[in-house]
Amino acid sequence: MLSMNFDIAFPSLVAGRLALAYLNLPDTLQHDHQLSTPLTSYPRLQEGLYLFHNGVDPYSGGLFRHSPLLLSLFSTVLPLNRHTAALLWTASDALAAWALVQIWRARQQLTAKTPRDSLIAAAYLLNPYILLPTLARSTATFENALLLLAVMFACRGKAAATLLTLAVATHLSLTSALYLLPLVLLLLTTPVSHLASPRPYPYALQDIVKRAGPFMVEYTVYMLVLAGAATLASGGWGWVGKTWGAVLTLPDLTPNVGLWWYFFTEMFDHFRPFFLMVFSIHLAIYPLPLSIKFQHDPLYALYALTGVLATFKPYPSLADAGLFVSMAALFPETYAHMRTPFPTALVHLHCSLLLPLFHHLWLGAGTGNANFYYASTLVWGVAMGLGVADAVWAGLVAGIKGAAKKGDAAGACAWDGWEVAQE
Amino acid sequence: MIETLPLSLLLLLVCSICSAKESFSERLVLSPNLDGTVTASFAFTTLLEGARPRDPAALAEEDDSQHYTLFPLALGQILRDNAITELHLTLNAGKWDYQNWGYPEEEGVGTGAELWAWMGEGAVQTADERWKNLRNALAGLFCASIGSLDEQRTTSPALTFQPEGDLPLSSTTHALRHGTLPSERVCTENLTPFLKLLPCKARSGIATLLNPHRLFDADWHGMGVHVRYLEGAGIEVRLAFQAVLNPVRYSGDKKRDWSMTSLFDRSIERSCPVASSSEIAVRVPPAGGAITEPAPLARHAGFAVYDVKHVDKPIDVGMRWPEETQFEYSLDAPQSALMIRRRLSGSDQYKGQLSVVLTNKAPHEVKTSYLETMPWLLQFYLHSLRVVCDGIPRDDLVSIVSYTPPVPHARPSLLQAVLTLPANSTVQLTMDVVKPFLRYTEHPPDAQRGWDLPPAVFVPLGANATGAARLRRVYTPVLLVDLATPDFSMPYNVIIMSCTLIALVFGGVFNLLTRKFVVVALAPAAPADT
Numbered sequence A: 001m002l003s004m005n006f007d008i009a010f011p012s013l014v015a016g017r018l019a020l021a022y023l024n025l026p027d028t029l030q031h032d033h034q035l036s037t038p039l040t041s042y043p044r045l046q047e048g049l050y051l052f053h054n055g056v057d058p059y060s061g062g063l064f065r066h067s068p069l070l071l072s073l074f075s076t077v078l079p080l081n082r083h084t085a086a087l088l089w090t091a092s093d094a095l096a097a098w099a100l101v102q103i104w105r106a107r108q109q110l111t112a113k114t115p116r117d118s119l120i121a122a123a124y125l126l127n128p129y130i131l132l133p134t135l136a137r138s139t140a141t142f143e144n145a146l147l148l149l150a151v152m153f154a155c156r157g158k159a160a161a162t163l164l165t166l167a168v169a170t171h172l173s174l175t176s177a178l179y180l181l182p183l184v185l186l187l188l189t190t191p192v193s194h195l196a197s198p199r200p201y202p203y204a205l206q207d208i209v210k211r212a213g214p215f216m217v218e219y220t221v222y223m224l225v226l227a228g229a230a231t232l233a234s235g236g237w238g239w240v241g242k243t244w245g246a247v248l249t250l251p252d253l254t255p256n257v258g259l260w261w262y263f264f265t266e267m268f269d270h271f272r273p274f275f276l277m278v279f280s281i282h283l284a285i286y287p288l289p290l291s292i293k294f295q296h297d298p299l300y301a302l303y304a305l306t307g308v309l310a311t312f313k314p315y316p317s318l319a320d321a322g323l324f325v326s327m328a329a330l331f332p333e334t335y336a337h338m339r340t341p342f343p344t345a346l347v348h349l350h351c352s353l354l355l356p357l358f359h360h361l362w363l364g365a366g367t368g369n370a371n372f373y374y375a376s377t378l379v380w381g382v383a384m385g386l387g388v389a390d391a392v393w394a395g396l397v398a399g400i401k402g403a404a405k406k407g408d409a410a411g412a413c414a415w416d417g418w419e420v421a422q423e
Numbered sequence B: 001m002i003e004t005l006p007l008s009l010l011l012l013l014v015c016s017i018c019s020a021k022e023s024f025s026e027r028l029v030l031s032p033n034l035d036g037t038v039t040a041s042f043a044f045t046t047l048l049e050g051a052r053p054r055d056p057a058a059l060a061e062e063d064d065s066q067h068y069t070l071f072p073l074a075l076g077q078i079l080r081d082n083a084i085t086e087l088h089l090t091l092n093a094g095k096w097d098y099q100n101w102g103y104p105e106e107e108g109v110g111t112g113a114e115l116w117a118w119m120g121e122g123a124v125q126t127a128d129e130r131w132k133n134l135r136n137a138l139a140g141l142f143c144a145s146i147g148s149l150d151e152q153r154t155t156s157p158a159l160t161f162q163p164e165g166d167l168p169l170s171s172t173t174h175a176l177r178h179g180t181l182p183s184e185r186v187c188t189e190n191l192t193p194f195l196k197l198l199p200c201k202a203r204s205g206i207a208t209l210l211n212p213h214r215l216f217d218a219d220w221h222g223m224g225v226h227v228r229y230l231e232g233a234g235i236e237v238r239l240a241f242q243a244v245l246n247p248v249r250y251s252g253d254k255k256r257d258w259s260m261t262s263l264f265d266r267s268i269e270r271s272c273p274v275a276s277s278s279e280i281a282v283r284v285p286p287a288g289g290a291i292t293e294p295a296p297l298a299r300h301a302g303f304a305v306y307d308v309k310h311v312d313k314p315i316d317v318g319m320r321w322p323e324e325t326q327f328e329y330s331l332d333a334p335q336s337a338l339m340i341r342r343r344l345s346g347s348d349q350y351k352g353q354l355s356v357v358l359t360n361k362a363p364h365e366v367k368t369s370y371l372e373t374m375p376w377l378l379q380f381y382l383h384s385l386r387v388v389c390d391g392i393p394r395d396d397l398v399s400i401v402s403y404t405p406p407v408p409h410a411r412p413s414l415l416q417a418v419l420t421l422p423a424n425s426t427v428q429l430t431m432d433v434v435k436p437f438l439r440y441t442e443h444p445p446d447a448q449r450g451w452d453l454p455p456a457v458f459v460p461l462g463a464n465a466t467g468a469a470r471l472r473r474v475y476t477p478v479l480l481v482d483l484a485t486p487d488f489s490m491p492y493n494v495i496i497m498s499c500t501l502i503a504l505v506f507g508g509v510f511n512l513l514t515r516k517f518v519v520v521a522l523a524p525a526a527p528a529d530t
Helices: A006-021 A025-029 A042-053 A068-077 A082-108 A116-125 A128-135 A140-155 A159-172 A174-188 A205-234 A238-249 A260-265 A269-285 A287-293 A298-312 A318-330 A332-337 A341-365 A370-406 B004-018 B073-082 B127-142 B188-196 B260-264 B491-514
Strands: A418-422 B022-032 B038-049 B084-093 B112-120 B174-181 B220-230 B234-245 B275-283 B291-293 B298-300 B303-307 B318-320 B338-345 B351-360 B366-374 B379-389 B398-404 B413-421 B425-434 B451-453 B457-460 B479-481 B517-521
Touching: A006 A025, A006 A082, A006 A116, A006 A128, A025 A128, A042 A068, A042 B379, A068 A159, A068 A205, A082 A116, A082 A128, A082 A140, A082 A318, A116 A128, A116 A318, A128 A140, A128 A318, A140 A159, A140 A174, A140 A298, A140 A318, A159 A174, A159 A205, A174 A205, A174 A238, A174 A269, A174 A287, A174 A298, A205 A238, A238 A269, A260 A269, A260 A370, A260 B491, A269 A287, A269 A298, A269 B491, A287 A298, A287 A370, A287 B491, A298 A318, A298 A370, A298 B491, A318 A370, A332 A370, A341 A370, A370 A418, A370 B491, A370 B517, B038 B260, B073 B084, B073 B127, B073 B220, B084 B127, B112 B127, B127 B174, B127 B188, B174 B366, B188 B220, B188 B234, B260 B318, B338 B457, B338 B479, B351 B366, B351 B413, B366 B379, B379 B398, B379 B413, B413 B425
Parallel strands: B022 B275
Antiparallel strands: A418 B517, B022 B038, B038 B234, B084 B112, B084 B220, B112 B174, B220 B234, B275 B303, B291 B318, B298 B303, B338 B351, B351 B425, B366 B413, B366 B457, B379 B425, B398 B413, B451 B479
């Protein structure tokens, strides 16, 4: 496998993916609550397109919550049917995997192909958390592909492309806006790994503001242009409340793997706005501290942020977790410093069995109640939390050990009698 | 002179109100059905001659004082206060069996409560505000939960619910508000206020027969209040009660013979003195063998007619089949020209399939309108709508006239379509549906029971849609949807457990990000070993 040529491995992986998409699997998976959420579900996209074609404003109802960009794409350029869907979703995954490989090459400063490229692509294309949502035709596949493309452009220093891609990704899923800070920092620095050699940010704070400011403005302009285009395409501002508003107010309480749905099902009515605010602000807290702590390696900050958002975003699906897991392939230098990789993997295995099982017991067989599924989403939250905390720990410890190695006394000796701890 | 002018005007006004003529008439139709039951349809009609619905634009001004002698004041006040032009309220229990009982005298037979009103627009208060006032006022008047027919159940299906009377031409546009509450149960507490609206209460006339002990024991029973404006005549209030009574069940010898005493446990002893007409019509089955007692005053168009206006001895109308020793239920069920079945399939609590099967026995093509006013408790995937006619896909048989998608926690969906049924065919409509997830406060106390969904309403448009006779509505039975429930004892636990997990992850990450890393020696005694 390691020695497999990327030119053979990549097309064959994509071909295998395409073959799977042509089986009857997608029709059974498309209703699955783990794989797609009300914001990314394929039947809801079809419903929206149907209403749009028949002259009913799809945003006047509560079923369709996809971006108007998808609506205009599928209603004009690309008619959505079984074949185009299979091709498009596979192509999107292939693009994302290719972008991931490009990010890897940029980070390792490789110009030639390496055997490891195939492994990186396989880490994305064979990841069940990515594969299954794609087969279920969840539009989260596009969100992942767009984010990886944005990161790839940022690694190459292409500011306009990065910001435009991120703006499109934000349009599809509002929480993607939180990636702006690490992405801009990545644009200003280099994707090359500095985990083992932490250094302060090469610019002063005023300098950062002066350099990042225009990028922020550019991003805002893109967002405004896209919002204007979306308004023109959908014929009104109704989409704002139905797509972005849903992220903030959680009107649809369909179960998913996240923590929000049951919390707000069980929430007392008079506390609902308060907790909605707390949960939303909680998400917005992470980008800044992560970007400060990993200022030597903004790509790593972004990686940690994908894990945080996959755990805590309002409508997460397995696809979000899949992005975090697959991106781990970019950072082999942290593997040695992980504290609990094996338990984390076991908890993931545990809940990947538990989630569909308890979902069926509650909503299918009727022999379990809502607490069964809620409990398994809590276990899922633990699994994701363990992964995120471990990633942050490994990234920081790599820096401590790397600095010590370069420095004097302790670096010379082996790490046998020494351990890294926190004060 | 200046002082006397307003006085004379006032006098004139009072006189004009006094002179508003009112007339009251009552009628009972008794018709024996094929399955041995008897349908009793009571209609008490009061006409306020020359009256017009209140102009909504004048709602801000003080209303004229209302003086009625026969017209129910409590209802009149509600109508005036909200400037209602036409109003229909029905409270029914049971499933109307169109196959055996035929088409009902009162066409509103949907299970539960149904309220619809036409009202003029252009008032200070919007139609929706007045609709809300109307609901609450009627809920108070009839002791029913009509108040909960809120925005989540209100639609405006103008295609199916056309006004039965006239709309005043001078007024501005009229708006329709319609709502159904299929889980509403009708009982004695609704009948008592209903009887109070009658000029003779239940003490004399045909209303004597409204004995709650028997009516609420019937196979089907329902009451209705219908207000309409007739151009040139006035405002008409029709209080209706309809029941399907089962003499075979009551009688000890399994015979279907019936009389008023056996059905209602009462007979009419006095006539209502203020009634201008008061008659009982008994439909005589064409099959023969039935004897109607006592001998009717007149017979016309298959009906034996009795006049209750001049009663000198108690009237007890009945019907006997002297040749029958026992009633035999017909084994081959009679089939009407159009049969409709509607059901919800799928055992999952998050998705399912709605299917409507229509059988057209007629030798000609039939067009029918199809109305769904579905609360957001069941949401349609309209893109999955498929029509199969005798096993062949025929999506062209359905044309959607209008569709309003539902909004969770706020608004129901409204689907109006027209179906074409080829001659002698069975047409099946299927559509995937989504069952949403509710907040725990939105569930009723008996959450596991499921939710009643309103009936679909069909209006067969007829072979020749010249519209001479008014089109009649056909209601399907209600559906029950089983929605997923959360654990109602869990709010605190969920808040505690979810917040704990969030705090753990947040704390873990911020601990790593903020606290300083140090390198510590694990074994200080290690050098001693060497």
